[in-house]
Amino acid sequence: xxxxxxxxxxxxxxxxxxxxxxxxxxxxxxxxxxxxxxxxxxxxxxxxxxxxxxxxxxxxxxxxxxxxxxxxxxxxxxxxxxxxxxxxxxxxxxxxxxxxxxxxxxxxxxxxxxxxxxxxxxxxxxxxxxxxxxxxxxxxxxxxxxxxxxxxxxxxxxxxxxxxxxxxxxxxxxxxxxxxxxxxxxxxxxxxxxxxxxxxxxxxxxxxxxxxxxxxxxxxxxxxxxxxxxxxxxxxxxxxxxxxxxxxxxxxxxxxxxxxxxxxxxxxxxxxxxxxxxxxxxxxxxxxxxxxxxxxxxxxxxxxxxxxxxxxxxxxxxxxxxxxxxxxxxxxxxxxxxxxxxxxxxxxxxxxxxxxxxxxxxxxxxxxxxxxxxxxxxxxxxxxxxxxxxxxxxxxxxxxxxxxxxxxxxxxxxxxxxxxxxxxxxxxxxxxxxxxxxxxxxxxxxxxxxxxxxxxxxxxxxxxxxxxxxxxxxxxxxxxxxxxxxxxxxxxxxxxxxxxxxxxxxxxxxxxxxxxxx
Numbered sequence: 331x332x333x334x335x336x337x338x339x340x341x342x343x344x345x346x347x348x349x350x351x352x353x354x355x356x357x358x359x360x361x362x363x364x365x366x367x368x369x370x371x372x373x374x375x376x377x378x379x380x381x382x383x384x385x386x387x388x389x390x391x392x393x394x395x396x397x398x399x400x401x402x403x404x405x406x407x408x409x410x411x412x413x414x415x416x417x418x419x420x421x422x423x424x425x426x427x428x429x430x431x432x433x434x435x436x437x438x439x440x441x442x443x444x445x446x447x448x449x450x451x452x453x454x455x456x457x458x459x460x461x462x463x464x465x466x467x468x469x470x471x472x473x474x475x476x477x478x479x480x481x482x483x484x485x486x487x488x489x490x491x492x493x494x495x496x497x498x499x500x501x502x503x504x505x506x507x508x509x510x511x512x513x514x515x516x517x518x519x520x521x522x523x524x525x526x527x528x529x530x531x532x533x534x535x536x537x538x539x540x541x542x543x544x545x546x547x548x549x550x551x552x553x554x555x556x557x558x559x560x561x562x563x564x565x566x567x568x569x570x571x572x573x574x575x576x577x578x579x580x581x582x583x584x585x586x587x588x589x590x591x592x593x594x595x596x597x598x599x600x601x602x603x604x605x606x607x608x609x610x611x612x613x614x615x616x617x618x619x620x621x622x623x624x625x626x627x628x629x630x631x632x633x634x635x636x637x638x639x640x641x642x643x644x645x646x647x648x649x650x651x652x653x654x655x656x657x658x659x660x661x662x663x664x665x666x667x668x669x670x671x672x673x674x675x676x677x678x679x680x681x682x683x684x685x686x687x688x689x690x691x692x693x694x695x696x697x698x699x700x701x702x703x704x705x706x707x708x709x710x711x712x713x714x715x716x717x718x719x720x721x722x723x724x725x726x727x728x729x730x731x732x733x734x735x736x737x738x739x740x741x742x743x744x745x746x747x748x749x750x751x752x753x754x755x756x757x758x759x760x761x762x763x764x765x766x767x768x769x770x771x772x773x774x775x776x777x778x779x780x781x782x783x784x785x786x787x788x789x790x791x792x793x794x795x796x797x798x799x800x801x802x803x804x805x806x807x808x809x810x811x812x813x814x815x816x817x818x819x820x821x822x823x824x825x826x827x828x829x830x831x832x833x834x835x836x837x838x839x840x841x842x843x844x845x846x847x848x
């Protein structure tokens with residue numbers, strides 16, 4: 331009999347937060363997962379942003395292969411310009427009729443389930459979801475949230491999930507009504523626990539994905555216990571969640587005993603571990619713990635989020651399957667999240683749909699402690715940046731769409747947009763000094779933080795040309811239109827001055843990442 335599969339995907343989680351990766355916060359359940367299973371030390375996502383990363387996990391395909399969803403015409407015009415790179419961002423979406431993990435598992439005899447943050451579906455307005463703003467009454471806001479939750483559950487059913495519950499369609503700090511911008515991880519966990527209880531004494535295996543909004547914002551810290559446990563994306567609860575988690579106040583107590591300050595990421599990490607602990611306990615209770623492949627992973631890291639830098643793409647990955655994955659296995663090969671679905675298919679001996687092409691390659695052998703070849707080049711895409719890396723070097727190319735350049739040149743006072751096409755500051759701009767350079771070459775075997783751009787050094791000219799050639803071949807292989815020649819505007823003195831002005835005025839907006847509050 332095939333095993334069950336439970337996949338836990340957290341948000342905005344740097345592996346350095348987690349105990350198995352040397353993190354400072356108490357994570358006994360994640361530690362257990364690593365101790366009794368496998369840990370990947372160089373696991374990366376191909377597009378470090380919530381939506382395209384989840385698309386890659388669930389399809390085994392680069393986000394640029396996502397069909398165009400039903401977006402606003404103006405936004406579609408900016409994403410699919412014929413004279414520039416496609417902007418890889420929030421437009422990747424799973425749609426009805428498209429093969430992906432849930433449909434593949436269902437066709438192989440599994441019951442499929444999704445709980446928690448999805449953020450990989452069609453735009454909310456195209457599904458009939460309603461806006462919620464501060465002008466609404468409490469009753470009307472609650473009615474709209476229940477309405478939106480019903481539509482989200484129905485959409486996941488159309489996509490291919492047999493069970494869907496306690497969903498967040500996207501980031502909860504996008505809510506216009508900020509009183510509702512609070513985490514309720516116990517509620518998310520409860521949706522998963524109800525499904526697991528329904529599998530008691532069932533013969534059919536299940537495949538379940540549990541997505542959390544932690545450690546993403548809105549920020550929380552020592553005030554976590556004051557946040558209303560009745561508020562959820564599905565409306566106000568009649569009573570608080572079941573209590574499978576330890577009480578929230580104990581998070582601060584556990585951190586204090588460890589000599590740690592209850593910052594946002596500290597509280598979020600411990601809370602995440604409590605979620606895994608509750609799932610672990612329920613699996614043991616229904617007699618399915620050792621018959622379940624449990625996987626933990628994240629959609630991206632934090633400080634390089636929305637860039638091709640490893641500080642955004644490097645994530646934690648842990649997997650436990652007694653009898654098949656040797657306890658204590660550590661894999662140091664570079665693998666990517668497009669490899670996840672091919673790995674599950676090989677590991678579980680599933681049948682893939684005829685003609686379905688995946689970009690990833692299986693690392694099942696690595697999880698089983700066997701010899702494994704991970705390849706010698708890896709490709710990333712996010713915003714209007716693309717990268718290729720080898721064990722020694724990484725090359726990042728940042729190119730604007732022609733329309734973006736025309737808009738920036740037409741209004742010198744307007745400022746400039748970043749790789750994600752946004753005028754508001756994002757973290758990689760502040761953590762990577764060469765973020766704005768059109769061409770970037772890093773010696774990653776010596777400069778793992780990717781801080782010294784070698785692209786302008788004559789001694790590395792041949793390496794730069796070789797890496798640019800490797801990137802060109804990857805782009806051609808997947809049909810990703812991308813011009814390798816930068817527009818003169820990107821190398822002009824005017825552009826450099828506008829970058830300097832942007833950084834000078836925006837640095838305070840991300841200052842909280844440098845303080846204990848984060």
